[in-house]
Amino acid sequence: MENDLEKVVVYQPKLDKKNRASFIWVLPLIVLGILVWIAYESYSKKGTNIVVYFKSAEGLKENVTPLEYKGLQLGKVTKITMHDDLKSVSVNILVNSDAEKYVANEGSKFWIKKPTVSLTKISGLSTLISGYKIELAPTFTTPEELSKVKPKWYFEGLDFQPDDEFDENGYYITLLSNDKDNVDIGTPIFYNKYQIGEIVAKEFKDEQLFVVSHIYDKYRYLVNKSSKFVMNEALKVNYGAGGLNIEVGSFYSALIGGITVITSQKQGDEISKDEVQILYAQKDDLKDKHYFNIDFYEATIDNHTPILFKGIEIGKITSIKLNKDILETKAFVYENYKYLLTKNSRFFVEEPTISFGGIKNLGNIIKGNFISLDYKEGEFSDKFMAVNKKELNKSLSTIKIDLIVDSLNSITERSKIYYKSIEVGRVDSYSLTNDYKNVKISILIDEKYKNLIHDKTLFYDMSSKLVQMKNLNLDINYSGMEGIFNGSIGILSTTNDKNKLTKKEFKLYSKYEDVVRLKRMENSGFTVFTEFDNSFKLAKDMAVIYKNQEIGFVKDIKFDDRLSKVELFIYEDYRKFIINSSRFYKKSAIDVKASLSGVDLSIDTFSSLIDGSIYLDNSSKTPLGNHEIYASEDDMNSTTNSVLIIFDDVEGIQENFSKLTYKGVNIGKVKKVSLNKNRQVEVEAIIYNDFSSFAKKGTMFYLKKPRISFQEISNVGATIMGVNIGVIKGEGDFKRVFTGFDKEPSIRHSHLGTVFKVEDLTASSVSVDSPVYYKNVQIGKVLKVDLSTDGSRVVIDCLIDNKYTKLIRKNSQFYDISGFEMEFSIFSGAKVESNTFTSIIKGGLVVVTPYEYNEIAQENDIFILNKTLREDWKTISPSIK
Known part of the structure; x- marks a missing residue:
């Protein structure tokens, strides 16, 4: 165990020295510096x-x-x-x-x-x-x-x-405008209907409107100190002798308005910006005027009362003031009418006249009276005393004669004298004759009609009896409502140098028929023997008419149960018009024709008001055996001038209403519609004139049915009055029976022009009747849009008018301009392009022929339709001869 303790080793710790300042404290200082910089920048750039x-x-x-x-x-x-x-x-x-x-x-x-x-x-x-x-x-x-x-x-x-702010070198002209409503920023300025500038600014000073116009630099030579500026008149209303007259300008002017520049001298100094030009409200303000005075004893007029001469406005009243019992006025006439102001000229006020004959001078009732002028040559004068119109009439040179009649009937001092419905005189006075048995009427005939009055002139009462029944014969004396209620006298006369006026008194006959019989007896002539089939009524004394002129009358009728014989007495002067192909037909006294324009009611002459007249027709070139009188003009034409057209279906065709039209002109009408044994519809049609030129092989007849859609309205009258039949002339041999088409056929060449085919892979907005343009001028239209025989392409038939076919060359190009194009950008704004308003609605094509054009295109040439119009198409302008 001691050995183990001896082996334990203890190390001494190593100490490192560190800096007292840390980087973490530097970061707040940096942030503080940034905030100070931002605050400084914000304060310095805050603005004012x-x-x-x-x-x-x-x-x-x-x-x-x-x-x-x-x-x-x-x-x-x-x-x-x-x-x-x-x-x-x-x-x-x-x-x-x-x-x-x-x-x-x-x-x-x-x-x-x-x-x-x-x-x-x-x-x-x-x-x-x-x-x-x-x-x-x-x-x-x-x-x-x-x-x-x-x-x-x-x-x-x-x-x-x-x-x-305007361009220093720009051409700016200041205008003084009295019309404050029709001038705004952007209002265009035109020269010969072409825009050369626009209004760029306006300012109201001292109750006057000053506008600044900018003339584009390339057109500034068109405007100089001789130029006048006039507002375009989209709607012009006049009140004159004809009443209310409204004139509408172009659709473009009605929407935009604008100002027109009229430059009288091409060479002149430019107008400085400091000069103020007058902007006139209408072109009449530019005319030179001559001012003069007219005094009236009494008159219902006011400022701007027009002065008319022969229906034309020659001036106006400008001011009126009352001086004691005289109404003094100041007026003007345009300088080119100054010659009318002579010492012998007289002014008078025209007032509205309301009678049974109608309302005259209706414009006076709406706007007021107008002043008229009786002009006579003489020395110039600018001071006039107006006269009363009645005094004016009495002072005219006249011929005075007397008429003797059993009874005055409706004749009054207001009664007028008529010759062929034209007023030639008036009744002056009337009184009993010395023996008290008759009435003597004194009449005045205007000097210019004096040649109508001679010893053989006949006078008749146009108002004595409206209706008279005698011996079961109905006699109607109609001369208009004014003649019936106000009384009137008619004249039957001829102008002949051999006839002289020696008589002072004439008999006034009671009705027109009396003087017609007397007049006929004086004529020499010859007899034409005719016949009719008794299916209608003829009567003695019926007039024979040729081109609205009486050339004879029915002299005698010999009845027969099969064919009755008629003797026509033709006046000698008209012998040359009776030829071996002459035909006669009875024309009804009253002819009624109805259409979308209204109802046309025409009444024949007095002598045939009930029974009608016999009309002579020389349009046929086929010699006839005996002259025959037909029941009507249609019956007469049916015998020689009819064709038979066979259709599968004729829905909308109406007998006696459906018309035959060629180039928009009515050339005939449908007489009869029936089914044949093959269940086809046979249409018998009459051709009025030039029958032989239409009854030829190659002539085509087709139904003109109505087309109503968003794109167009065509033949709309057919929905009301019946479908018409269109005609395309042929050039072959004579033919009377034809096969009709359900719609207008597609042909290579016609009287309208030449058809060129344009192909495309898919259909566009182009439709039937879409316009075809050349330099924005319509030169034709689309006749048909259909698939090719194999269904791979769309084929457009373009009918080009005859006078423009030379513009279509083998290398010409067709472009689709249907609708419009629009480019849009947030930064640069938007740009909208469209060729015409029509091309937006109906579609359309434009043709471009290059400068190096080839030979004239033929009918069998085929063109490819281009979808995008080349940008330089407007600058391509070859001179094609």
């Missing part, structure tokens, strides 16, 4: 607070809306409150410290930048996302000027961009 007073805070947001100068952010809105005056708002802006000296000084101006979105341009679109911006407009331009300006922290905000 300014206050700007705006009329409205619309679009501004706290801690969002920036203060910018040329795209560089200089600060931010921190607070928006009501101003002490309760009429504006206080906007606090924290300006960056490094920009303080540029912003917080008395030379700074502030305005709110808003987005501009219109049909002509889109600018500032990024503000729609980030909100409005406050823009800085400093007045200093050099560091020396900056060092001289004094500090400032409170500012009055501007309503619009200040003038000094």
